[in-house]
């Protein structure tokens with residue numbers, strides 16, 4: 001307000017400086033840190049609601065919308081909902097689409113907290129749950145039922161990169177009219193576009209590779225079908241799992257360099273995996289680019305080439321706790337961090353983090369031992385990473 005002299009200072013303090021009349025065209029996207037948008041008279045209010053415009057922050061926000069449109073483009077989806085975390089994206093989808101009496105079929109190799117959410121919430125909702133090894137398609141065919149509503153998997157499992165054949169699984173799901181839901185966090189739309197392979201819903205923890213800077217918590221749900229979008233949208237609104245504008249702004253900024261970052265991370269992971277596989281003290285390396293990877297043919301089917309698969313790998317050292325500690329202390333570049341997908345290389349120990357609650361015999365089946373370390377590869381130069389891991393691994397020869 002420019003020229004108002006009629007109101008008291010206590011009132012003017014709320015209005016001075018406000019000028020939304022100019023149609024600015026900022027080069028970078030602004031943050032809409034507002035819980036609501038002003039409307040004029042009741043006709044304007046009605047029109048805003050009718051055209052699904054901006055009203056209240058929990059329902060819609062421009063930063064979430066920009067980010068959602070960009071992710072829909074990358075994932076080849078129709079619409080994307082931005083949620084407060086990857087877990088919010090997963091649970092909001094479950095709450096929206098599942099009802100008592102439905103059957104839910106999941107890959108047994110999935111992120112530990114997704115596994116917990118399924119066991120705790122879906123069982124409470126009287127949804128029947130089955131976990132099957134999705135690398136065995138016959139087992140999936142046997143387990144699917146006429147009341148299966150969702151078939152759920154990650155593309156590459158945590159921490160051993162076991163792959164799921166998305167198009168074959170989507171075909172199986174569709175024989176029973178079930179929805180194929182895929183978590184693309186480890187692979188990103190740079191590695192694979194599950195919706196183009198037949199999946200119906202793709203979720204992602206944007207906290208990881210999509211943002212890439214380890215400074216925001218957010219998740220996305222991308223769908224092809226407008227009706228499914230509307231159902232999930234209203235559940236997100238009612239459960240309040242919408243992402244914050246600031247986090248959406250950060251991820252929108254981070255995602256502009258996704259192509260540059262993630263291609264380098266994926267190539268670095270393949271190069272580091274190959275170097276570790278040759279190291280005499282390493283017992284085993286898990287990365288789909290390696291010649292001895294058990295699902296080599298499936299890796300070729302899913303990904304464009306060996307440098308465009310995933311930035312995640314894991315490797316097994318001898319089960320010697322004090323040497324493993326020495327190895328970790330000797331690393332200059334990679335630091336321990338219970339996250340992944342950032343521009344700096346990080347490591348985590350599945351037995352102390354994602355898989356600490358998994359029973360011993362299950363761990364064996366999953367290929368997880370005390371000596372297994374998970375690496376999220378960053379954008380450092382590959383030769384520097386290889387040199388640093390190699391010098392730190394010399395503790396096993398000391």
Ligand SMILES: Cc1ncc(COP(=O)(O)O)c(C=O)c1O
Pocket residue numbers: 085086087088111114154158183185186204205206207217218219
């Ligand atoms: C594969 C996968 N999906 C989902 C999640 C949950 O994401 P968030 O931590 O953003 O809730 C994670 C977290 O590590 C993950 O690794």
